[in-house]
Amino acid sequence: MRIVVIESSPHKKGSSNLLAERFMEGARAAGHETAVFDAGHARIAPCLGCGACGMDGPCVQKDDMGKLREEIAKADMMVFVTPLYYFGMSAQLKKVIDRFYAFNGELSARGMKTAMIVAAWDSNDWTMKDIQAHYETLCRYLHFDNRGEVLGMGCGSVAMTKATAYPGEAYRLGKSL
Known part of the structure; x- marks a missing residue:
């Protein structure tokens, strides 16, 4: 299986990307091919809502979203990776999803496998409620096959993240595919 991992942190060596790396290690150990798209540093403009694409055509904007669209077309699975920002996904990931x-129509028809990996500083029991609901709604709307979620709480720094069970959980999710 070919998996495209969409990282969206502005911190290349941050907690969410650490969890993504562990996920990819597990996926590669299971024989899968992984590719990373760094949405955190890509040139992606927000959707203009112009409708020129007709929900099934080329976007009028010429930026790095075209590269990601090509990666997604070759993939069997997408993994959304984000730090938790004010109880939602990063703006960098939100721009990708809006685009x-x-x-x-193409995405909806594929029934693509997906997963979500989130790293949050907070560890309150309600911390991940809203981002999880948003992701699960996206899965329902686009007919994505949700293969799992790693909701890393108490992962405010790389050192904090390494001290949790979440890196192992991310590895096991990748290996289980």
């Missing part, structure tokens, strides 16, 4: 509008 799915240009190929909404």
Whole structure:
């Protein structure tokens, strides 16, 4: 299986990307091919809502989203990786998802496998409620096959993250595919 991992942290060596790396190690150990798209540093503009794509055509914007769309077309699975920012996904990941509008029908028809990996400083029992609901709604809407979620709480720094069970959980999720 070919897996595209969409990292969205502005911190290349941050907690969410650490969890993504552990996920990819597990996936590669299971024989899968992984590719990373760094949305945190890509040139991606927000959706204009212009409708020129008709939800099934090229986007009028010419930026790095075209590269990601090509990666997604070759993939069997997408993994959304984000730090938790004010109880939601990073703006960098949100721009990517909003730009799915240009190929909404294609994505919906594929039944693509997905997973979500989140790293949050907070560890309150309600910390992940809203981002989890958003992701699960996205899965329902686009007919994604949710293969799992790693909701890393208490992962405010790389050192904190390494001291939790979440790196192992991310590895096991990748290996289980």
